[in-house]
Amino acid sequence: MPLTRRSTLQALSALGAAGLVARPALAQSRTLTVSTWGGVTEEGLKAYVQPEFERLTGARLAYDIGGQGARYNKLLAQRANPPADVFFSADEAVVAGHKAGVLTTASRKNVPNIADIEDWALTVKAGTTAETIPGAPYTLIAYVLGYNPEKVKAPVTSWADLWRPEFQGKLAFTSPVHSVMPAFVIMAAEMAGGSIDDIDPGFRKLAELKPSKLTVFWTDWAPLAKSGDVTMATEFDYYFETMKDQKYPIEYVIPKEKGIGVPEYVSVVKGTRNQELAEAFLNLMLDPKVQASFAASTYSGTTSRRAELPDSVRSRCACGARVDQLRFFDPEMFATRRALWTERMNLEVVPSWQAR
Amino acid sequence: MRFLGKAAGGLYLLLLYLFVAGPLLFVIATSFNPATSFPAPFEGLTLSWYAAILRRPEFLSAAGTSAVVAALAAALAVVVAFLAAYALSRNGSSSARGAMATLLASPLLVPQVVISLAILQLASAWGVGTGFWGLVAAHAVYVMPFALRLLLTGLARFDFAVEEASRSLGGGWLSTWREVTLPLLRPSIVAGFTFCFILSFVNLPLSLFLTSPDTATLPIVMFAYIESRIDPMIAAVASVIVLAAGTATILLDRFLHVRLVD
Amino acid sequence: MTGARGVQWLLLLPSLLLLALLLGLPLAAMLANSLQPNVLLSFTGPALDNYGYLLSRSYYLQVILRTLRMAAVTTLVTIPLGYIAAMLLRRLSGRAGNLAIMGLTFPILAGPLTVVLGWMALLANGGPFLGPLVAAGLIGPPNLLGSETGVVISLVQFVLPFAVLTLYTGLRQIQPQLHEAARSLGAGSLSGFLHVTLPLSLPSALSASIIVFSLAASSFISPHYLGGAGQLTLTTLVTQFIMATFNAELAAAAAGLLLLLMLAAVIGITAAIGRFIRP
Incomplete structure (x- = not known):
């Protein structure tokens, strides 16, 4: 057969077609797509998890990065053809994800490291059976109270200090859309003589605050801490530690309450074609060595009983004795009340915050 | 008097440029500051934040993705908008022109976050992925109204008799367009492309739900980064973009005689 | 004649197709979704309850008003500022004009995220710009962050280059001979401007106004970072509904309201300026 241009093209396109047909199958079995936060978490995964994961499984990791809300919406919109295999989120989104049918359980057999995880970390009950787990709680972070030690002289010890007159108009406070907002509604209700079943006093109490900035991420308010516009803030402990390393004028306390x-958590996305790879990934996230490396680089706490941390790290993250100073709220309760409470925050509390 | 007028004009432009560029110049200045917090007083000079970009290959590849998406979206938008603007200006009555122009400008009227999510929902309901071309097409639709506006303005002062003249001299449709129409409309076309490219390059909300690990654009990567880190590396990225854009503008002008405005 | 009509539709076809596929269909789906019950409101859909809910809460009416007010103020400030700049710039040679416009566009190209970081520092009471003034007692703490004024300042900065680019392109297309003609007929420079340049530049002023208004009303990053959850606009509100409570239905209704208002505003602006444009 003479080699004409046309026949060459035909041969090439046949080859190409074969490649196209074969590639998706190969790629699907060899790439695990991780839906996670950019920045700190992505960096930690690339440094401490990816090399080990690739060595153990021979598969590749790809990252779909973004905020938890955006990534969760992607799962909701693409149930038939999920955009990721594993999903990083706080515990409440795991509850919601199982209820909405976008997350699925993992088999205990394939995630043996779950046996070493502290009981307090297992906050998600749905999907927990003798054979299955709803996801892997790979770290613990704590939402606490920080202040500028150069400007604040009277000691800060309690959530009640948020209402001290000196901080009004100088306060970076949890946005109504922050993941821990329902906890503040409950705690404020308790301070005002109410309870989780008598929640109205909580909204009224929160309305008395005069925040100057409503925050979701520490980066929303860090420049204001530097400029002195903010002297008190509510934030996660590991971000306060990062700020101290970056020389922001900040100290924090775990309030006495x-x-x-x-x-x-990291959990498995329902409809994944890589269930076993995903489970291997979950198991790796619960590995004591991986957790220790994560803690050392990000100050987020370990959940594995076998994780060993040097004292310099242990004293700066949510683990060990610090865990006793923390209150764990039921993520199921958050998930069922969030929509209504966010709405009440916007309609009843934010208007009085605006009138500062 | 004349001199005073010129001086006042110069001062006005200086203040205006300072206002427009001030925040960015401030941020870029911090990219040479070794301090890790933001904003911090100067503690010396360093290029370490620029070196830090090299250790974050995802920023470089995202910048490449954004440039390609923006160029394709802008090109598509300008071609499509030109055809529409031409048809409207040449034949439409002025009320039809107004109505069509408003219709074609409608992408500006809807919050992009919602459209982004709606496109994703529809595409997955039909079992098609959005992919790279979905992202490009979505960007093109969103930036098209800006090109259309500029082209309609350009065509409003365009004398179609020139085309008749060209055709009466034996020119065909295509050659009339190539030799007469397009050169006369060049300013609007070039400005339209510039506009569209910039708007696509920096767009965040439209891309929120349409990117995947392979098509993450620079705003998506920067937004995700800025949620957990705030350091002068972001400033260094901005200053590299400015440097690249400035170099490209000058080189295009010098060697290809292509300008942002004409 | 029918041939010309056919050609006209053929030329409109690509834009209409693109619009129908990537805007019309998603928009229709969105509007259909806005008639459905959701996590917050239970009713039997399809019904207008979501719209009724949003319009009956003074908080949401304030969000709507704030959105329109911010976009309107931004437009009213930007257009005169940009017009004067474009008038001054149009006398420049091609190359100088190119560089001048590049100088205006690079702050946008660097991305609103970076620029907004700069504003967070510059607008802070204790920041490097206002801090020394406040400390010296020259001004009281202006509290611009988290305020509408702060957002408008950054919006004007963001849209100004687009206004200048549009107006500059329009002004350069006015034939210089017309000015010469006006002058040779004895018109002074002010009356030449009022009778020749201004009327001829109105179409680009209209375009610039609509572009600026749309960009301001639909912007996300400035209101998100500088206004925040305390100064919601329709775009940041819609984003809250989607991202925080996954309430796509209520978000769709809020987006539907924004669509209606923007449509009304664009028609209003066109009518207001269009009256002065000679056919």
């Missing part, structure tokens, strides 16, 4: 403990 207890800080808010939030376990963060």
Whole structure:
């Protein structure tokens, strides 16, 4: 057969077609897509998890990065053809994800490291059976209270200090859309003589604050801490530690009423074609060595009983004795009340915050 | 008097440029500051934040993705908008022109976050992925109204008799366009492309739900980074973009005689 | 004649197709979704309850008003500022004009995220710009962050280059001979401007106004970072509904309201300026 241009093209396109047909199958079995936060978490995964994961499984990791809300919406919109295999989120989104049918359980057999995880980290009950787990709680972070030690002289010890007159108009406070907002509604209700079943006093109490900045991420208010516009802030402990390393004028305390403990999970996306790879990934996230490396680089706490930390790190993250100073809220309760409470925050509390 | 007028004009432009560029110049200045907090007093000079970019390859590849998406979206938008603007200006009555122009400008009227999510929902309901071309097309639709506006303005002062003249001299449709129409409309076309490219390059909300690990754009990567880190590396990225854009503008002018405005 | 009509539709086809596929269909789906019950409101859909809910809460009415007010103020400030700049710049040679416009556009290219960081520092009471003034007692703490004024300042900065680019392109297309003609007929420079340049530049002023208004009303990053959850606009409100409570239905209704208002505003602006444009 003479080699004409046309026949060459035909041969090439046949080859190409074969490649196209074969590639998706190969790629699907060899790439695990991780839906996670950019920045600190992505960096930690690339440094401490990816090399080990690739060595153990021979598969590749790809990252779909973004805020938890955006990534969760991607799961909701693409149930038939999920955009990721594993999903990073706080515990409440794991509850919601199982209820909405976008997350699925993992088999205990394939995640043996779950046996070493502290009981307090297992906040998600749905999907927990003798054979299955709803996801892997790989770290613990604590929402606490910080202040500028150069400007604040009277000691800060309690959530009640948020209402001290000197901080009004100088306060970076939890946005109504922050993941821990329901905890503040409950705690404020308790301070004002109410309870979780008598929640109205909580909204009224929160409305008395005069925040100057409503925050979701520490980066929302860090420049204001530097400029002195903010002298008190509510934030996660590991971000306060990062700020101290970056020389922001900040100190923090765990309030005497207890800080808010939030376990963060990685779970398997329903409809994944890589269930076993995903489970291997979960198991690796619970590995004591991986957890220790994560803690050392990000100050987020370990959840594995076998994780060993040097004292310099242990004293700066949510683990060990610090866990006793934390209060764990039921993520199921958050998930069922969030929509209504966010709405009440916007309609009843934010208007009085605006009138500062 | 004349001199005073010129001086006042110069001062006005200086203040205006300072206002427009001030925040960015401030941020870029911090990219040479070794201090890790933001904003911090100067503690010396360093290029370490620029070196830090090299250790974050995802920033470089995202910048490449954004440039390609923006160029394709802008090109698509300008071509499509030109055809529409031409048809409207040449034949439409002025009320039809107004109505069509408003219709074609409608992408500006809807919050992009919602459209982004709606496109994703529809595409997955039909079992098609959005992918790279979905992202490009979505960007093109969103930036098209800006090109259309500029082209309609340009065509409003365009004398279609020139085309008749060209055709009466034996020129065909295509050659009339190439030799007469397009050169006369060049300013609007070039400005339209510039506009569209910039708007696509920096767009965040439209991309929020349409990117995947392979098509993450620079605003998506920067937004995700800025949620957990705030350091002068972001400033260094901005200053590299400015440097690249400035170099490209000058080189295009010098060697290809292509300008942002004409 | 029918041939010309056919050609006209053919030329409109690509834009209409693109619009129908990537805007019309998603928009229709969105509007259909806005009639459905959700995590917050239970009713039997399809019904207008979501719209009724948003319009009956003074908080949401304030959000709507704030959105329109911020976009309107931004437009009213930007257009005169940009017009004067474009008038001054149009006398420059091609190359100088190119560089001048590049100088205006690079702050946008660097991305609103970076620029907004700069504003967070410059607008802070204790920041490097206002801090010394406040400390010296020259001004009281202006509290611009988290205020509408702060957002408008950054919006004007963001849209100004687009206004200048549009107006500059329009002004350069006015034939210089017309000025010469006006002058040779004895018109002074002010009356030449009022009778020749201004009327001829109105179409680009209209374009610039609509572009600026749309960009301001639909902007996300400035209101998100500088206004925050205390100064919601329709775009940041819609984003809250989607991202925080996954309430796509209520978000769709809020977006539907924004669509209606923007449509009304664009028609209003066109009518207001269009009256002065000679056919």
